Amino acid sequence: MKYIFIIDDPVYGGHIKSFLAQFKSLNLKKDYLLFLPTYSYIFRNIDTFSFIDKQNVVLYNPNGLLKYFFSFDLFDKLKQNLNEEKTIIHSFSQRCFFSCSLANSYFKNSIFISSVMGGPNPFPFYNSADVHIAVSVEQIEQSKLNNSNYILISNRIELGKYNFHEKNYREILKTKKYILFITRFDKDKEIPILNAVESLTKLSQYYHIKVLGEGTERKKYEELFLKTIEKEKIEFLGFHKNPIELIDDTALVVGMGRSILEFMLKGIPSILIGFNSTNKLFKLEDVKNAFEYNFSGRNINNNHNNLDLSKEEIFEEKKIYDFLYDKYAIELFKDKYFEIIENLDNNKSKKLNILIEYLKFNIFRINNRLKNNHEKK
Numbered sequence: 610m611k612y613i614f615i616i617d618d619p620v621y622g623g624h625i626k627s628f629l630a631q632f633k634s635l636n637l638k639k640d641y642l643l644f645l646p647t648y649s650y651i652f653r654n655i656d657t658f659s660f661i662d663k664q665n666v667v668l669y670n671p672n673g674l675l676k677y678f679f680s681f682d683l684f685d686k687l688k689q690n691l692n693e694e695k696t697i698i699h700s701f702s703q704r705c706f707f708s709c710s711l712a713n714s715y716f717k718n719s720i721f722i723s724s725v726m727g728g729p730n731p732f733p734f735y736n737s738a739d740v741h742i743a744v745s746v747e748q749i750e751q752s753k754l755n756n757s758n759y760i761l762i763s764n765r766i767e768l769g770k771y772n773f774h775e776k777n778y779r780e781i782l783k784t785k786k787y788i789l790f791i792t793r794f795d796k797d798k799e800i801p802i803l804n805a806v807e808s809l810t811k812l813s814q815y816y817h818i819k820v821l822g823e824g825t826e827r828k829k830y831e832e833l834f835l836k837t838i839e840k841e842k843i844e845f846l847g848f849h850k851n852p853i854e855l856i857d858d859t860a861l862v863v864g865m866g867r868s869i870l871e872f873m874l875k876g877i878p879s880i881l882i883g884f885n886s887t888n889k890l891f892k893l894e895d896v897k898n899a900f901e902y903n904f905s906g907r908n909i910n911n912n913h914n915n916l917d918l919s920k921e922e923i924f925e926e927k928k929i930y931d932f933l934y935d936k937y938a939i940e941l942f943k944d945k946y947f948e949i950i951e952n953l954d955n956n957k958s959k960k961l962n963i964l965i966e967y968l969k970f971n972i973f974r975i976n977n978r979l980k981n982n983h984e985k986k
Contacts, residue, residue: 627726698719810838820846878891
């Protein structure tokens with residue numbers, strides 16, 4: 610069996626980190642091809658990924674992906690690398706979906722898997738994929754249409770061994786030096802960042818704040834932070850490729866998504882930034898609720914938790930770790946993945962049906978754009 614993985618990765622982010630962790634864990638050796646765009650972050654840094662063989666990389670021209678969600682070059686190169694051998698085509702980008710589904714329709718022994726790595730309503734689950742791999746319950750509820758060809762596997766994280774125990778959060782504070790806030794300073798993060806400003810202003814009375822993140826709006830938000838937090842109590846570190854390296858002196862991590870998950874799986878308590886409020890993730894019940902939304906913070910509404918760190922409060926570290934390990938540990942990914950492969954049947958979509966899906970998707974995009982423009986007014 611041969612595997613073909615397709616990704617669109619102009620910059621490094623959480624979904625790229627998740628893909629690399631998953632790909633590495635499969636340990637496929639020579640029986641794969643990795644399709645990357647000509648501007649690929651992975652290809653630009655290929656020498657740092659020893660588990661990727663350059664000879665197995667195929668570069669494609671991504672022209673058309675951003676605007677049309679279709680690249681003829683990707684479609685054509687996929688067709689050239691498919692034959693009667695049983696092949697798994699696995700796309701990790703919604704923009705690549707239709708190029709892959711159309712190429713897949715030409716070969717009876719290929720199977721098409723589509724993974725969308727994040728977002729509340731990123732992509733409808735179309736029948737031309739044999740299976741869609743969702744990363745959250747929220748994503749399934751928003752994307753499933755009337756189809757049932759989906760499965761839930763959270764974005765996986767590489768973990769080391771960790772010894773944990775139930776502890777009062779105040780014990781952690783005594784030995785740590787700062788609170789870490791991790792984000793992207795882009796327009797789509799505006800509301801959570803504004804909530805973070807309010808929360809971190811309160812938290813700065815206890816600890817020094819270190820802010821990690823880059824983006825087009827970084828300068829604007831740095832100025833906003835400095836209006837309410839003393840300059841001596843906050844530090845802006847910019848982009849950091851591996852924030853977990855800062856774990857030793859971190860008392861608390863603030864943010865959303867994968868960035869806080871990695872710290873939580875090392876025993877660091879977290880505050881999840883929402884759209885209308887924030888939520889301490891000290892209790893298993895709160896962690897389970899956050900999991901439903903892939904730790905995006907979209908489900909936190911009118912939950913004005915007390916950010917008083919001096920109060921006696923138990924951090925349910927063991928319960929949280931056990932839950933997150935089952936949902937996110939990369940060690941469990943390989944068996945889950947090959948179990949999916951083993952149970953899949955290729956259900957070929959006709960080219961006309963793929964064209965209909967493509968037209969429906971573009972109507973879906975136009976409607977979303979009109980809706981967003983209306984809401985802005």
